[in-house]
Amino acid sequence: MNKNGADEGAVGDTLATDAFITKWQGITASELSTSQSFLIDLCALLGVDMPHATAEQDYMFERPITFAHGDGSTSAGRIDLYRRGAFVLESKKLRQGAHTRGFDDAMLRARSQAENYARALPAAEGRPPFVVVVDVGHRIELYSEFSRSGATYTPFPDPRSHRIALADLRKPEVRDRLRRLWTDPLGLDPSRESARVTREIATRLARLARSLEQAGHDAEAVAQFLMRCLFTMFAEDVKLLPRDSFRELLTKHAEQPDIAMRMLAQLWRDxxxxxxxxxxxxxxxxxxxxxFKQPDTLPLDTAQLTLLIEAARADWKHVEPAIFGTLLERALSPGERHKLGAHYTPRAYVERLVLPTVIEPLRKEWGEAQAAAMTLAAEDKPDDAVKELRRFHHRLCTVRVLDPACGSGNFLYVTLEHLKRLEGEVLLALDELGYRQTGLALGGERADAAAGETVDPHNLLGIELNPRAAAIAEVVLWIGYLQWHFRTRGDVHPPQPVIRDFRNIENRDAVLAYDRVEFELDERGIPVTRWDGETMKVSPVTGEKVPDDTARKPVERYVNPRKAAWPDADFVVGNPPFIGNKRMRTALGDGYVEALRGVWPEMPESADFVMYWWHHAAQLTRRGALERFGFITTNSIRQSFNRRVIEAAMAAPRAAAKPLSVPTPSSVPTSSSFPTPSSAPASSSAPASSSPRKRGSMDVAVDPPSAGSRGTNEQKEQPLSLVFAIPDHPWVDSTEGAAVRIAMTVGATEEISGKLHESVDEEPITDGEMAVRLNARRGTVNADLTVGVNVNSASKLLANRELAFRGITLVGAGFLIDRAHAAELGAFEQGLAHSYIRPFFNGRDLMQGSRDVFALDLFGLEECEARDQVPAIYQRLLDRVKPEREQNARGAYRKRWWIFAEPRSEFRMAMRGLNRYIATPMTARHRIFAFLDGAALPDQGLVPVAHDHASVLGVLSSACHLAWALASGSRLGVGNDARYNQSSCFETFPFPNLHTADKFASPIGVALVDETGRAGETQTYGEYPSDRIRHLAEQLDAHRKRQQAAHPGLTLTGMYNVLEKLRSGDVLTTKERTIHEQGLVSVLRQLHDELDEAVLYAYGWGDLLPLLRIGHGNDTPSEGQTRDDAKRAFDEAILERLVALNAQRAAAEARGEILWLRPEYQNPDLAREREPEQTSLAADTTKPGEPDDDTTPTAPQPPATKPQPWPKDTVDQVRAVADVLATSPVPLSLDEIAARFTARGAWKKRLPMLVEMLVALGRAQEKEGKLSAV
Known part of the structure; x- marks a missing residue:
């Protein structure tokens, strides 16, 4: 038999395997020593490296692990065998006592312990894709979680075959599976290989579709024909049809395409x-x-039939439904086919939302049913145990999951697969209890319409506007269902009919219902049209591209518009379209947007399109019509214009919303913070404290339920909680295949601690997918998708009003000119034109270097005045701006075409008398503030602050304000850059009152820096912090400008990138060292450090300096602490104090005590003589290191609660005990748990058994006789 090396190897493997099985079969020695010996032998058998202890602890026996408990305590544990990035392995522990009938308690405990170990691993290591449970001498169990996001590990590859008996090791494919568990664990993810196969198949279909369309066939007819073909190919490959029958039919008549098509049509009828x-x-x-109701075929020629035969040769049983729908839609859509090679949304990304939205709450119910069944089985009540499992199975088979923007069905398919996995576990448990049911098999298939029940496509509901995508979604669900059937049932045919028309995918709009669409007519009865928003032409005057006014499309009117109803469902999950509020009219049409906003009047007009789905789902959830919902949105959901929708849903319901009433400052004391301590009574010129409520401000009251919802108006509405959120995550837009940044949110009314996942590392894998390492935090998730201090609860302060603005919005590229054209138009001559040609800055100019461009600013001139006074400028705008503006949907933009779209008159008014102002980019990696010349106009990408005092610049540039801006702002774009919103970041920020802050004990000396960057003489400042902040801020601004002037290629982004690396202690590259020398970045660092210190002292918070210095890399962290830990602690402490200070300032302003930032502009009649007392926190009077008696922490105690009745039903008892543990801030003893309930009889006797089952299932953990939730 030894003809080659392969035969010798096979024989050797067989002998080694037999020897291994003989040695270990039936071993029952002590767990620790036996387990390690068994695993060493297993490694030898598989030919993989042996475990070995290293400093990294990445592959070893007895890997130490630390558990963090809810009460703040920790405990130690040890993983039996750990391989980083691969698995956590736990061996079954031998235990005393009887074996629970139908359940292996020890293996359940080992699995739960392994999952707890995986969750407790340091975030830097990530979650392993596998947990392995070993019963030495008997079997190995595999559980996987390929999204690696902390979700539940499920049997791998499925509930039928996840258990590997010792004898199964004789199978080469089993040994190979275990070998890859060590060497290539992610390669075991079946979706990876099937994704490659699916791409190849979609490419073949695209070629055939293109050929058929080029032959003159309608694209929709081609799509329907090919969908019937592909399902037939799938059917023969999974043996629903005789093997190769479809291919042989086509091949037999390859030279007679007409006969082949006639026979194919008959086959489809059959x-x-x-x-x-x-x-x-x-x-x-x-x-x-x-x-197959309409078995139409298309007339094919020989070449096209050959393409169809080639497509049929592919192995269709291995297509990946999670991406097949997207690729099929691209392949069958002429307009989308060019995107076939583009990236698709990875399955792991979809799972990251589906699992917490749908599967985790169902698995929680399954754990409760399992614990109840185990308790009943232990009490020798097997029939009752079966009843509990069957009851949960019925729940699973009747659950409804809706995707109201389902596209081609990828979210629905992933949900279906996980429901089938869970069903498999339920049926396996029933099987182990000896239960058999007619029509119900391990795979969960029905025998006929009446016998048994199962999870199948009827559980998945969808709404989709695109008819082709809706049809594809149905096919995808059935292919996925049938794949699961054959994966778990072998060659057993499913019951007939094989597929059913459940009508579960509806082809319609999900947010707007209407009777019909008509064209808008003018007074003459002629349809009103508008530019199509896309087509351009070359201007005969300028030679530049301008809108083609002959490319028109009609303006539509929606008849009888109303809110769209959704079908009854238990869960909602999906990925609604990414259309920002500014693009809605272009993408959807004016008529649609007007109708949509008309029927959803409570929605802010500034809200993105996706928020209509979010709001509708939130309403249904608050009324109890939904259990949970989860959506993908762009990460701008954290910005104020979208966040208002979330805040309204999270607020407690009330009968009617009242506008916030703040007393208007009138003849009451006010005060000033900058630049002098002068004060006077406020006058009517002060900004209004509140404005009339505008359309779209989110009141808490919600609309009555729409038709089709199960909620009733009589139901008490509950405030929404965010139970899961990822504020920023990479994503692949399935429509465009483009990389974007998104957020995930899951809403429910459950009173549980939310879970926030934050991306800490991202590495590219393949096909656009990023391996995302997430760090989880628990607590109340705020509306801005943060955990901890709710910065967005801060009030806008009158003291900061009317100083920060959005920059200029042009809407017309012709407004901008370069320096040469500016000279031609008289920008640098003494004349009238000079005042209308102004330097123009955007965020890139500030951060990367000026483009040296100018804007033609005719603000304040009527059209006739502009033509008369500056005709050359007027003509340029006439030729280059007017053609574009004439096609704009907004009438004001069309009418006043020679003026900037948003000229920001308020900003211009605030700039009167100022020679400079402060500006920061709206979106940037580094939050930098700098002075700009008063003549320069800021683009909409800049946030200008109309203040010329360096003290304001200094505070804005400090670590205090940076922490506030990052927490109250948002992030945007693929680069995930921080976004500064003047409303939430500036207007809420409580500046220190510099002139009444504590004086320095002695004058402060700071070494001045000369023009070469060298330290020179020491300047002594005054006794107030404002003196030091002002001088440091002036030096900071001058330093940056001086170095950039000396080195034209030097950018602020480059300087601050290097500053970031200096603080982290990383080694600089050659390029970075050059930037360091050119920018004198160490000097820059020193200026910022001293500025941060001065601002902290101005607030009176010098006790936070040690944390700040460690966070900046200036001091060494204490043992067990990292620089990031210190920075995080500093930010949290600063935010907590600033939120408290904001509340105090808001209360003072309500009394009329306002610390104006710029009183001579904000309140010109200010003439108060006395200074106000500094608003300060109570903590300000406590010296650093001195304990505060009022805030000294005490050990948490179990809360005193009124005992609740002990439930009668076993599963309700399990749920009640689990809820008590989950809501307790401290671990509880059995007696303390029992004290939470009241009942008669011997009910307490069952409590220890219930608790033991919760521990075995990983729902609870025991430590020193106390129990807590996991």
Missing amino acids: MDEGGFSAVLAGNVLRFNGKL
């Missing part, structure tokens, strides 16, 4: 009805559904 098929000369199953 498949629809079932029975004998003359085409195949045998019986065929009854497929039914609606796919």
Whole structure:
């Protein structure tokens, strides 16, 4: 037999395997020593490296781990065997006592312990894709979680075959699976290989579709024909049709395409009805559904039939439904086919939302049912145990999951697969209890319409506007369902009909219902049209591209518009379209947007399109019509214009919303913070404290339920909680295949601690997918998707009003000119034109270097005045701006075309009398503030602050304000850059009152820096912090400008990138060292450090300096602390104090005590003589290191609660005990748990057993006789 090396190897493997099985079969020695010996032998058998202890602890026995408990305590544990990035392995512990009938308690405990170990691993290591449970001498169990996001590990590859008996090791494929567990664990993810196969298949279909369309066939007819073809190919590959029958039919008539198509049409009729098929000369199953109701074929030529035969040769049983729908839609859509090679949304990304939205709450219920069944089985009540499991199975088979923007069905398919996995576990548990049911098998299939029940596509509901995508979604669900059937049931055919027309995918709009769409007519009865928003032409005057005014499309009117109803469902999950509020009219049309906003009047007009889905789902959840919902949105959901929708949903319901009433400052004391301590009574010129409520401000009251919802108006509405959120995550837009940044949110009314996942590391894998390492935090998730201090609860302060603005919005590229054209138009001459040509800055100019461009600013001139006074400028705008503006949807932009779209008159008014102002980019990696010349106009990408005092610049540039801006702002774009919103970041920020802050004990000396960057003489400042802040801020601004002037290629981004690396202690590259020398970045660092210190002293918070110095890399962290830990602690402490200070300032302002930032502009009648007392926190009077008696922490105690009645039903008892543990801030003893309930009889006797089952299932943990939730 030894003809080659392969035969010798096979024989050697067989002998080694037999020896291994002989040695270990039935071993029952002590767990620790036996387990390690067993695993060493297993490694030798598989030919993988042996475990070995290293400093990294990445592959070893007895890997130490630390558990953090909810009460702040920690405990130690040890993983039996750990391999980083691969698995956590736990061996079964031998235990005393009887074995629970039908359940292996020890293996359940080992699995739960392994999952707890995986969750407790340091975030830097990430979650392993596998947990492995070993019963030495008997079996190995595999559980996987390929999204690696902390979700539940499920049996791998499925509930039928996740258990590997010792004898199974004789199978080469089993040994290979275990070997790859060590060497290539992620390669075991079946979706990876199937994704490659699916791409190849979609490419073949695209070629055939293109050929058919080029032959003149309608694209929709081609799509329907090919969908029937592909399902037939899938059917023969999974043996629903005789093997190769479809291919042989086509090949036999390859030279006679017309005969082949006629026979194919007959085959499809036979498949629809079932029975004998003359085409195949045998019986065929009854497929039914609606796919073959119209068995139309297309006339193919020989070449096209050859393409179809090539497509049929692919192995269709291995397509990946999670991405097949997207690729199929691209392949069958002429307008989308060019995107076939683009990236698709990875399955792991979809799972990251589906699991916490749908599967985790169902698994929680499953754990409760399992614990109840185990308790009943232990009490020798097997029939009752079966009843509990069957009851949960019925719940699972009747659950409804809706995707109201389902596209081609990827979210629905992933949900279906996980429901089937869970069903498999339920049926396995029933099987182990010896239960058999007619029509119910391990795979969960129905025998006929009446016998048994199962999870199948009827559980998944969808709404989709695109008819082709809706049809594809149905096909995808059935392919996925049938794949699962054959994966778990082998060659056993599913019950007939094979597919059913459940009508579960609706082809309609999900947020707007209407009777019909009509064209808007003018007074003459002629349809009103507008520019199509896309087509351009070359201007005969300028030679530049301008809108083509002949490319028109009609303006639509929606008749009888109303809110769209959603079908009854338990869960909602999906990925609604990414259309920002500014793009809605262009993408959807004016008529649609007007109708949409008309029927959803409570929605802010500034809200993105996706928020209509979010708001609708939140309403249904608050009324109890939904259990949970989860959506993908762009990460701008954290910005104020979208966040208002979330805040309204999270607020407690009330009968009617009242506008906030703040007393208007009138003849009451006010004060000033900058630049002098002068004060006077406020006058009517002060900014209004509140404005009339505008359309779209989110009141808490919600609309009555729409038709089709199960909620009733009589139901008490509950405030929404965010139970899961990822504020920023990479994503692949399935429509464009483009990389974007998104947020995930899951809403429910459950009173549980939310979970926030934050991306800490991202590495590219393949096909646009990023391996994302997430760090989880628990607590109340705020509306801005943060945990901890709710910065967005801060009030806008009158003291900061009317100083920060959005920059200029042009809407017309012709407004901008370069220096040469500016000279031609008289910008640098003494003349009238000079005042209308102004330097123009955007964020890139500030951060990367000026483009040296100018804007033609005719603000304040009427059209006739502009033509008369500056005709050359007027003509340029006439030729280059007017054609574009004439096509704009906004009438004001069309009418006043020579003026900037948003000229910011308020900003211009605030700039009167100022020679400079402060500016910061709206979106940037580094939050930098700098002075700009008063003549320069800021683009909309800049946030200008109309203040010329360096003290304001200094405070804005400090670590205090940086922490506030990052927490109250948002992030934007693929680069995930911080976004500064003047409303939430500036207007809420409580500046220190510099002139009444504590004086320095002695004058402060700071070494001045000369023009070469060298330290020179020491300047002594005054006794107030404002003196030091002002001088440091002036030096900071001058230093940056001086170095950039000396080195034209030097950018602020480059300087601050290097500053970031200096603080982290990383080694600089050659390029970075050059930037360091050119920018004198160490000097820059020193200026910022001293500025941060001065601002802290101005607040009176010098006790935070040690944390700040460690966070900046200036001091060494204490043992067990990192620089990031210190920075995080500093930010949290600063935010907590600033939020408290904001509340105090808001209360003072309500009394009329206002610390104006710029009183001579904000309140010119200010003439108060006395200074106000500094608003300060109570903590300000406590010296650093001195304990505060009022805030000294005490050990948490179990809360005193009124005992609740002990439930009668076993599963309700399990749920009640689990809830008590989950809501307790401290671990509880059995007696303390029992004290939470009241009942008569011997109910307490069951409590220890219930608790033991919760521990075995990983729902609870025991430490020193106390129990707590996991």
